[in-house]
Amino acid sequence: MTDSLGQQKPVNIKAQLQACRSKEETFKALVTLSKTLPRLSVEEKTEDNKVKGCESAVWLIMEENDGLRHFKADSDAKLMRGVLVALLSLVEGKTLADIQQMDLKAELAELNLSSYLTSSRTNGVLAILNKINTI
Amino acid sequence: MAFDPSSLRHLFPILAQSAYDHPLTYLDNAATTQKPLPVLDAIQDYYRSFNANVHRGAHFLSDRATNRFEQARDTIASFINAPEQSHVIWTKGATEAINTVAFGLEHLLEKGDEILITSLEHHANLVPWQQLAFRTGARLRILPLTSNGKWEPEFSHYFTDRTRIFAATQISNAIGVSTPLQTMLDHAKQQGAFTLVDGAQAVAHYPIDVQILDCDFYVFSGHKMYGPTGIGVLYGKSHALEVLLPYQTGGEMVRHVSYQATEFNVLPYRLEAGTPHIEGVIGLAAACDFLNAQDRLSLLAWEQSLATHVYSRLHKEGGIEIYSPEKNTTLVSLSVPNIHILDLNAYLDSQGVAVRAGSHCAHPLMAQLGVAGTLRASFACYNTMEEANRFCDVLLEAIDLLNDE
Known part of the structure; x- marks a missing residue:
């Protein structure tokens, strides 16, 4: 189920989220997904790694190897950790050029996560997308 | 006989809908209330039958609009028992009303003067005073709630001969605690301070009498008392309103203008620059009429019984921190x-x-409580006991689902 980074394979995540028929099912799927996200250490949760604009605290770290980008992230809110699992599965191991060509908003919408894409300050997914694109 | 919310719930058509295939249970009334049909009808009637600018044209529609607009001022004046309608200033909400006072009093403040507020204030009744203090060299002082949610038995020493302004909320929007207003206002008046009461969370629930409160200013927003958004009220005593320098100038608030000087209009117009929010004023008057037609104390008792019921159910559960009082409040705030x-x-x-x-726009209060924020269920007259129970049931389900153990 998990690869070397401890993250689920994108295909499973996609299938799990797309099978959700209601907001409640999406909620439960995100809770399940959240448990697969490796937590960041206290040292990694720096102010620099924090994504501004989220009401829940979100940290995002990127490491680049041979042009391929690898992400780690964490949040103090469980559903946000579930969203991060889905989001990182889309961009993990890609080049910056590849990531910038993706329509991440549309891809998240396909995963039934549209309600997390409003500009409301309650969820800073847009801020995370922005950071992923500019980090 | 106890109040029955079904007697008026049908007046709120928005509530009769589903949200994600569940009955909509609206418990965010401290943020904004829903609007009853008489308010919706009044707004539509304004546009359908007497839309015109007020105080200007001398024609059929303009006269009707102006009459209804000024009748609305009478309605609001008697709703809060203001002695005269010229004491009622239209603003876009409580926030603008407080800013009007904070800018209007600036010319009276000196370095070293004190502005006193409580630790329960919404940012709207904090930031304007903090910024005023920055601009004038005055000192912002905070009268704190103690850590167990009580007021210190003796707080008169916060009021000094340098206290020029005392501004306090009537009820905390974040945790539903009431302030011992009358005592605080007495202390402030003994020091000759201007007094402002933020009634945003009170007007929907409590009958308000500004003459009994005897504060210099009383502010509230229409949208939290079944009225439209974008309209609010600054009530002030004559002498208090007279000393305010207008913080907005322009049309409507003038009597005569030349390139050299402007003679300002009399109250209330002096503090109402520009074309007012006419539909909001008409709708707010309809909201007052709606509330006046109810037995207000039985509505209040009902709303409080819902909050007390939720408190007692959740209090028993353990593992839930409740920050609002057990009784005499219309909301439950928890984490x-x-x-x-x-x-x-x-x-x-x-x-x-x-x-x-x-955080309910109250960052310093949340810091004092040691939380980033709380979950708040706030009740209005149309809420039912089934809804109060549904909130408890669903919250307990959520805790089960989210608990890691």
Whole structure:
């Protein structure tokens, strides 16, 4: 189920989220997904790694190897950790050029996560997308 | 006989809908209330039959609009028992009303003067005073709630001969605690301070009498008392309104203008620059009429009984921190250790239950409580006991789902 980074394979995540028929099912799927996200250490949760604009605290770290980008992230809110699992599965191991060509908003919408894409300050997914694109 | 919310719930058509296939349970009334049909009808009637600018044209529609606009001022004046209608200034909400006072009093403040507020204030009744203090060299002082949610038995020493302004909320929007206003206002008046009461959270629930309160200024927003958004009220005593320098100038608020000078209009117009929010004023008057037609004290008793019921059910559960009082409040504010309020909120939302999760525009108070935010269920007259129970049931489900153990 998990690869070397401890993250689920994108295909499973996609299938799990797309099978959700209601907001409640999406909620439960995100809770399940959240448990697969490796937590960041206290040292990694720096102010620099924090994504501004989220009401829940979100940290995002990127490491680049041979042009391929690898992400780690964490949040103090469980559903946000579930969203991060889905989001990182889309961009993990890609080049910056590849990531910038993706329509991440549309891809998240396909995963039934549209309600997390409003500009409301309650969820800073847009801020995370922005950071992923500019980090 | 106890109040029955079904006697007026049908007047709120918005409530009769589903949210994600669940009955909509609207418990975010401290953020904004829903609007009854008489308010919706009054707004539509204004546009359908007497829309015109007020105080200007001398024609059939303009006369009708002006008459209704000024009748509305009478309605609001008697709603809060203001002695004269010229004491009622239209603003876009409580926030603008407070800013009007904060800018209007600036010319009277000197370095070293003190502005006193409480630790319960919404940012709207904090930031304007903080910024005023920055501009004038005055000192912002805070009269704190103690850590157990009580007021110190003796707080008169916060009021000094340098206290020039005392501004306090009547009821905390974040945790539903009331302030011992009358005592505080007495202390402030003994020091000759200007007094402002933020009634934003009170007007929907409590009959207000500004003459009994005897404060210099009383402010509130229409949208939290079944009226439209974008309209609010600054009530002031004559002498208090007279000393305010207008913080907005322009049309409507003038008597005569030349390139060299401007003679300002009399109250209330002097503080109402520009074309006012006419539809808002008409709608707000309809909201007052709606409330006046109710037995207000039985509505209040009902709303408090819902909050007390939720308090007693959740208090028993353990593992839930409740920050609002057990009694005499219309909201329940809580958190659950180790579970994020946004996660609780997301599950409640998925079940059609609308509450507020956040800091409630009161960062310093949240810091004092040691939380990033709380989950708040706030009640209005149309809420039912089934809804109060549904909130408890769904919250407990959410806790089960989100608990790691």
